[in-house]
Amino acid sequence: MNRYMPITGHDCNIPSLLIDTQAPIDVLHDATAYRIRAVTQLLENFAVSDEAPKGAVLLQELSLVCSILLRDGCDLMDVAGDSSKKNCQSKSQWAVLSRPVFVYSAI
Template identity: 35%
Template structure:
């Protein structure tokens, strides 16, 4: 079994599907790059949820609502993790 050794440069994105961190945030990436990444995810989430709010779910399968919710949860979790790195960097300066 492989163990994960913490590294100050990379922080894992919160995940629920795996026990080993596979997606990492480069905590030393330039702030404009981190901001662009978080902005992209936040806007995509807002656009996605706006689309879902305007969609009729009459013809959907029983699992569709769970899928929609899970996609939004993953994107919002990514945004939260990225904001945490940006906030830590902002407080260090």
């Protein structure tokens, strides 16, 4: 894996936004959490607001902002996951780390 990985949400022949694949896991985690929390807070504010955003253009722009932040967060999680796997000494250690944190149930 290359040291610097371009984020996938930005189509460009010459990438300018890169993720350092050798960054410490806690730094990758913090960057991921920041982006996901930003989207969560934005969506929660709209959910409890009496005045929902109106108009197709505004909704499209809000969707774009959310998708950019979530895509960046997913890219960061991928790098952090790869880094975690490399740091594990054996398969048994990775099995402990790879348990799902959240379980979703369709009711």
